[in-house]
Amino acid sequence: MRILGLSGSLRRDSYNTRLLHGTRGLLPPGVELDVFEELAAIPPYDEDHEQLKTPPAVAALKAAIAEADALLVVTPEYNGSLPGQIKNALDWVSRPVATTPLRGKPAAVLGVSTGLFGAVWAQAEMRKVLVTIGANVVDRELPIGQAEEALGEDGLPLERDAVELLSATLTELIELAGERSLAA
Ligand SMILES: Cc1cc2nc3c(=O)[nH]c(=O)nc-3n(C[C@H](O)[C@H](O)[C@H](O)COP(=O)(O)O)c2cc1C
DSSP: OEEEEEESOOOTTOHHHHHHHHGGGGOOTTOEEEEOOOGGGOOOOOGGGTTSOOOHHHHHHHHHHHHOSEEEEEOOOBTTBOOHHHHHHHHHHTOSGGGOTTTTOEEEEEEEOSSSSTTHHHHHHHHHHHHHHTOEEOSOOOEEOSHHHHBOTTSSBSSHHHHHHHHHHHHHHHHHHHHHHHHO
C-alpha cells in the first residue's frame, strides 16, 4: 500500500514536513509513504488555462494522487486558514470535476504550528476542501502546537498522547484505503 504525503509548507526546515516524514516511523510493514516534492512548481490556477496543456507539476501531482492508495496532508496554518500554495494545488487537482483523482480517495489531515493551537483551523479548512472535492476524509485532527518543544528530531511528537492520536489517524486512513481496494 502506498500513501502520498503532501506538506503545505515550502520551508526547508518545516515542522510540518518533518512530521510528515516522521509518520514513516508509525506505518505498519507493507505501507510506504512517498512525499510529493514539487509543490512550489505549481503555477497559479487560472480557469482560462485549464483546457490548455496541464502544467508539468500539476500533472505530476495528479498522477501521484491517482497512483497512491491514500493521501496524507500535513499543513501549517497561515492567518487562520490554509497556506495559499497548497489550496491552489488542490484547486488544480479538483478539475475537471468528473476525473479528479481525489474523488473517493482516502485522505487524512495533520497540522503543526509554532503557536499554541496546533493549526486546528487550517486542518478544519483542509478537511472541508478535500470533502468538497470528493475525497473520503478521516474525521480526526491532530493539534500539535509549540512545535519547537513538541516535535522530536525523528519528526514524531514527544507527547505520548499525541503519538497515540497520530497512530489512530494513520490506522483509520490505512483501513479506509484497504476497504477501497477490496471494493475495487
Ligand atoms: C504568513 C504566516 C501566517 C501565520 N499564521 C499563523 C496562524 O494563523 N496560526 C498559527 O498557529 N500559526 C501561524 N503562523 C506560524 C506558523 O505556525 C509557523 O510559521 C510554522 O512554523 C509554519 O509551519 P512550518 O514550520 O511547517 O513551515 C504563521 C506563519 C506565517 C509565515
